[in-house]
Amino acid sequence: MANALHIARSGLDALDAKLRTISNNLANANTVGFKRDRAAFETLLYQTSRPAGAPQGADARFGMGLSTGAGVRISGTERVHTQGGATVTGNAMDLMIEGQGLFEVTLPDGRAGYTRAGSFTSDAEGRIVTPQGYPVAPGIQIPEGATAVTIGSDGTVSAQLPGESAPTDIGQITLASFINPAGLEPVGENLFLESAASGAPQQGVAGESGFGRIRQGSLESSNVSTVQELVDMIETQRAYEINSKVISAADEMMRYVNQAI
Template identity: 55%
Template structure:
């Protein structure tokens, strides 16, 4: 029994250590544009059925309850909390935010497509709309040299004023990507996510269409991390870790007393 209790407490320490790492990552990204906080999900490990409920206790009766001993806990998964962050006004025409669900689509080196909520875009030397890392926003938007004021409508249509033309010229449309299960996207780092079998295939459309978020020019979405909530979770996690540590100390003391007595 003491050895089993040590094993259970050990799994508790490992699970709380993982949870603390998730909380630390959330707090580290409190200022990251478009960041979505993560939550650690726990699950019980397999139970040892010492006595099964309903088993015969005598020739005429059966046990009303069983004797099931748990073997600990494990971190089952992490879940991204997809609530929207605050939209901050920046005044920069190349800063974009999605007011609602969806992602911007970006082409990574090698042709892989990635998805992001971070719309702090800029303009490359060739005039192409790119991320801070230099990756092209898809579909590609090229702003001609000497173009005047650029306007991006809520549906993603990009227009610029060309000298000598009365009407603004349309350069293309920024499409918004959506997924059946956004929680199934795989985090790549650098604010990018990748499609997986769990997320479902990407569906592209105009901003505001079929539940997709509208494109807001001159704004950036802040992280949805709430510092107060994360600090409360951190204290709770720390206390849970301490309790599991005390359990190991208590079991060790029990074993020491048993060895001295016997």
């Protein structure tokens, strides 16, 4: 019975972690560029009393083994990098990646951060920055007095200057990709960092070499499906209740044994 209690407790711990993952997905259902997480589970070490194929007498062997599981644990959370929907804003500084790739920004400590959230703005110096003030890499500065800013599907940034008949190119926003984007380290503020699991970033031009195209005036919505998350939440809740009942049943059986003996 002690083993049954331990197994059921491990189930409660794992399901609690899954519910927290679902809660975070639902909380970020309206976060620009958010990628949902999916909890993954694995079995704990089995206790083998008799291996399969063990000898049974002189000329026979057992056709199946005798093993009992020790429970479950959460092995990790996998980030699902599917494309989110498009929200048209009409804002010149709102950018969306249609396809693969991430925007690169420079953090205050000099490290590179990566994001799918393209809700950019300009700071007092005219640089294109995130809402937190992190400049988009490579650094692009909008000239003072520019009347319009155009960002092409390849990331080329052009500004219409007073007295000029044609827009002037002022830089190009490049994209980064990773062999294993699910291995990126999330650090909040819609940002990811390179990790040993993600591999080194590969820089490229939007629309070339497998990179997605940039759409100006639109934002990528979260890829969270609230309906699916609610279904997962109900399934998790039911599984949690069942594991709780296992604990109650094991407790009743132990009480019966104690009273009978």
